[in-house]
Amino acid sequence: MDYDTLAYVPSLLPRSTTQADTFGIALHELAHGLGINSNITGQNTLLNEDEDEDSEEDEETTVDTPSAPASDTASTPATPDANNSDSSSTQDNKPYSSNTYGSWAEHLRDDNGRSMQPEQAILCSECENPYSDKAFDVRKDKGYFTGQYVCEVLVGSMPGVPVKIMAEDGKLDTDYMSHIELKNSLMSHQNYRNYTTFMEAELAVLQDMGYQIDRRNFFGFSVYGDNQTIINQRGYSLWDAAGQTYLSDQYNNSTLGLGLHIYGSHNQLHQAADILTSGAGAAGIRVDGENNTLIIEPGTRVYADGLNGRGVMFTYGKDHNFIHQGDIQANGEMGIAAIFDFGNNLLGNTAEYRGSFIRFVDAEDAELLPELKGALVDNVDISGRLAGTDAAIYIAPNALVNNINILSGARLEGAIYSDYNQKDDNGQQRLTQLTFGKLADANGRATDDANTNFNLRYDNNIEGINNLALELSGGQTSLNGTHQLYSVNVASGARLGGNSQYTLNGNGLFNNHGVIAPGNSMGRIDIQGNYQQGQDGRLLLEIASDGSGDIFTVSGTADLNGQLTFVPQAGWYPTGWTQDTRDMLSFGSTVGEFSETNSQIESATLKLQITPQGNGLYQLSMLRDNNAYSQYALDDNARRVGRALDQIVMNAQSDLHPLFSTLDFANSTTIANVLNQLSPANYSAMFASSLNREQQIADIISTQNTSTSDLSETGPRAFAIPFGGGFWQDRQGNRVGYNASSYGVIFGAEKPYEADHDWTLGFHGAVSGQTVKVKSPENGTGKTTAFNLGLHTRYTQDPMAGLYLFGNGRIGIEDGSMDHSVRIGNYRTNNQSDWTGLSGSLMAGGGYNWKLTPELSAGPVAALNYTVLSHPDINENGCGSACLELDAKNVNSLRSSIGIGSTLDLSRATGQGIKASVQLTWNHEYLDTDLVQNTNFSGYDNVSFSSKNRIASRDSAGVQGNLSYQINKDVTVNVGVSSDLFRSGYNSVSGNAAVNWRF
Incomplete structure (x- = not known):
């Protein structure tokens, strides 16, 4: 037999395509050496029981070695010698069990499930032993090996592992049931085998023969x-x-x-x-x-x-x-x-080779087996x-x-x-x-x-x-x-x-x-x-x-x-x-x-x-298209941005390529949204918020009360008025949506005019901050810090009756910043800007009170307020692309307020107590309520565009309420609250708390 010389690599299938598997055959022969051997011999007559002791001793010493040992090297008897061929053939066809045998033969069973006995004749289809009911009968060739461990593995699927006395070619196999004939198995005597190691049932055979093997270490389940x-x-x-x-x-x-x-x-x-x-x-x-x-x-x-x-x-x-x-x-x-x-075949593919629709025997085409x-x-x-x-x-x-x-x-x-x-x-x-x-x-x-x-x-x-x-x-x-x-x-x-x-x-x-x-x-x-x-x-x-x-x-x-x-x-x-x-x-x-x-x-x-x-x-x-971007604008501001992009795209430089690349592969809804993000409209919310702040300060100064005790005292008075407010504007028409909050403190001092105590003269200052969050789609967060200085005056003869006048004026400086971003898919910018602006305000007004009771008065009130705000040129930075450059801008407001006021003073008699006032006015703006902001993209000065946004309402109703408590003639505390009503999509509430003391 031609054995392979491949370098050994453990494999469950034979690896050589042309030669016999050396490792597998060696393992097969080792198993025979371990006792997988029936010790059945072919002979004419039983051994003579009267043979001398030396003969018996010889037999005993060779009990585990058959006269024709089981082997993988031949599946048919060796060619007999020419001089004794008939005798040899006769002996092979008359098999008998040995008078003593090993553990393999002890577990063998014939077709009828009977165990093998010593010196027992073997019956098979090609055997020449005479029939005896005491013979080991495998005429159906259904013999098997059984034992505790084998039964444990087979779980009733077979009475035991099969053994054969007949070869595949129908001739007597002179190894006489010394192989395990599981299909294609390592320990079989079949012409085709594709196992290189023991099946679990074959390991169980060795266990039943007395070998200590931890089978579970090699097999999980079969x-x-x-x-x-x-x-x-x-x-x-x-x-x-x-x-x-x-x-x-x-x-x-x-x-x-x-x-x-x-x-x-x-x-x-x-x-x-x-x-x-x-x-x-x-x-x-x-x-x-x-x-x-x-x-x-x-x-x-x-x-x-x-x-x-x-x-x-x-x-x-x-x-x-x-x-x-x-x-x-x-x-x-x-x-x-x-x-x-x-x-491959353990014996070499030349002997037999099998596969799907494939069968070769002795290297020639052979009839396909059903399973192929x-x-x-x-x-x-x-x-x-x-x-x-x-x-x-x-x-x-x-x-x-x-x-x-x-x-x-x-x-x-x-x-x-x-x-x-x-x-x-x-x-x-x-x-x-x-x-x-x-x-x-x-x-x-x-x-x-x-x-x-x-x-x-x-x-x-x-x-x-x-x-x-x-x-x-x-x-x-x-x-x-x-x-x-x-x-x-x-x-x-x-x-x-x-x-x-x-x-x-x-x-x-x-x-x-x-x-x-x-x-x-x-x-x-x-x-x-x-x-x-x-x-x-x-x-x-x-x-x-x-x-x-x-x-x-x-x-x-x-x-x-x-x-x-x-x-x-x-x-x-x-x-x-x-x-x-x-x-x-x-x-x-x-x-x-x-x-x-x-x-x-x-x-x-x-x-x-x-x-x-x-x-x-x-x-x-x-x-x-010529209107590639502007065609998707949903309002005038966005349309102006779109028209600018329509022009710029013709000769856009590399800084704007990412923007255009993103816009070109966005849907129309996204483009419309981005056009609003690119507009300078969010800056209008900063002007609107600053205007609210300036008007709030003017109103607080104007509503400072003069009490009866103030008229009788000529000394100076100091005051500190913390204030704050919230303003919420929905996005409507050309109004930008935003939420704003303001906070600050007004401080100052005043005293009656020495020449005429009906007049009060004073100065004041204010420090304030604001945060403005611009809503989608414009988006952005703005912040301002402002400082104001101003003068104010009041005239009244009797706070509860008669004519009263008031006036104040201020100038201020404001540091502002804006952060906003443009976001489309993976495109991101972080636009940042900061500036220093100026503000100014003048307010004059008066009213008349009729005393309805000693403690209650009411009457008309009117005022006119002028405010101016300005910022210089603003250049955005940090955005990489799509940075805006805003032109300098001034905003002017002239607002009148006409209404009625009422005062309840419970402190007149004792100099201590509560004083409350309420004022209802109708406010009207005379100047332009819209802010037009001119701008261009950085590096594209020749293509400018603008945004137009309403920053103030033409008309609104004002509500103010104040409540003060005079602790003594020198100290008064005061709280106030106000709001603008009937402004579409707008809500506001602001308040202040004041402390006045005379020194």
Whole structure:
């Protein structure tokens, strides 16, 4: 026998394709040496019991060694010597058991379940021993080995492990039941064996023979029966011999260990427990038999991470099915996650070689056995993870898989290989359909329907040029690698992307009835072979503003039909942008032409013009309307910004390219929103808020009360008035929406005029701050800090009756800042600005009180207030692009207030007590209520635009209330509250608290 000289690598399948497996045969012979030997001999007569003691002693010393020892080197008797051939043949055909024998023979049973006895005649179909009811009867060749451990493994599927007295060729096997005839097993005497180590039942034989073997360390679970449905909760991991249990989440490290073995047929097994092994040559699951369905349940791990590890192996038979919803990996050196492989023959493939529709005996074609007349596996449905160092999926030259379906949820880490290359009786190639994107049913099986939601990216190679027919059934699949395939078909409703080179079999074709879109954005697909696009097919090519684009090449003939669609990617397309497709499309030769060329551009401002140039080439031009941006404005301010952009885009510099790139690939709603963000309208909210502050200070100073005691005292009085307020304006018409808050303190001193005590003269100052939050879409946050100094006066003879007058004036300085941003998708700016402005205010008014009672008076009141605000040129910074430059601006306001007031003074009699007043006025603005702000984008002074926003109402109602308490003649405390009413979309409330003291 020709033994292999391969460097030893542990493997559950014989590795040599031409020679006998040295390790496997050595292990076989070792088992014989351990006692797997019947000691049956062929002879004419029983040994003479009267032989001398020396003869008996000789027999005893050789009891475990048969005269014709069991061996793998011959399956038929050795050629007899010419001088005694008849005698030898007669002796072989008259087998008897030995008068003493080992533990193997003790466990042997005949066809009728009877144990073997010493010096017992053996009956078989080719034996010449006379019939005796006391003989060991294996005429049906149904003998077997049984024992406690064997029965434990077989679980009633067989009475014991089979032994045979007849060889496969129908002749007497002169090793006389010294082999375990499990199908294809290591310890069999069959002409074809694809095991290199013991099955679990064979280890159990050694246990029953008396050897101490921790079988659970090498096998998790074995199924020898047929027609069963099993939910396997038995896992396989590190074996704790002392505790007789598996340790969860720890790897078993036994060489050639196996988590699950399916030997029987027509079983459905659900693997629902983890299998973890890191032993060299070990595997998670091995499937033999016929028509078995293996289901890896969701969340179940099958890891074989040792050297040459195998996650799941299908190694013999036909019509199996595999449903994988869990996690399989073989991440050790030479690891394969899922393998479909009959392997080689332990005795060498020259003796016999088997596979799907393959059988050779003595290197010549032989009749197919029933279990070879079909694909090894019918359907493989993958919705879990497959990860292997050498391959995620491997199909050997001798194994056919009908269908491999990659379903939603699948993760493939590792290459896919198929070396199968066989034709059927009609000369047609036997193919494996490798399909991406079918819809799975509730049990994880692929249906015939496409899954429109399928989405998978696979970054590895697929190689099977003589076997793999790639089918894209539905959804989106991105393949990235170098692929050698028999054929490719993109079905209607499916989309194929990624960066790949496809080499096709000479008899195959790349068919497109769906969508082909090279790359994972921009990318490339090269086809070595012929391409055919149906009427329902579409080739989608992306182009970029820098002139690059997807590449699609066909080395052979391209039979064209359907659509050619160009997809411009977001970027800066200047006016007059053009590109040809010379570097994008390449065909060896063409038949027909695309029935339609079009563009798929997600832009509200751009249009792609496609002009045929002949020879499969096209000229691409990007067009932009004159009102590309302004057409989407929703108000005048936005329209002015849009018109400015319409002009600037013609000669835009690089600083604005990001803005235009983003706008050009935004929808109309987004553009409209951005136009408002780019407007300077948010600055109008700062003017409106500052105007409210100035008027609030003027009103507080004007409503300072003069009491009766004040008229009688000539000394100076000091006061401090903390104040604050909130103002809320909704976005209406050309009003910007904002929320504002103000806070500060007014301080000052006053005293009666010495020449006329009816007059009070004083000065005051104010320190205040404001925060303004501009609402969407303008957005922004502004802050101001202001300082004011001013003079005021009042006239009254009697605070409760008669004429009274008041007046005040101030000048101030204001430090302001504004932060706002422009946000569109990934485009961001942070516009910042700060400035120092000026303010001024004059107010004059008076009224008349009629005393209704000694404590109560009422009468008319009128006032006129003038306010001026100004800011210098404002330049935004920190924004990178789309910075605004605002022109200097002044705002003037002239507001009149006419109404009535009433005072209740309960402190007149005692000089102590409460004093309350209320005032209702109608306010009218005489000057322009709108702010027009001129501006331009930084660097584009020649293209200016403006915003126009209302910052004040023409008319409104004012309500003021004050409550004071005179503690004594020197100290008075006062609180006040006010609001403007009947301003559309506007609400406000402000208040103050004052302390006056005389010194």
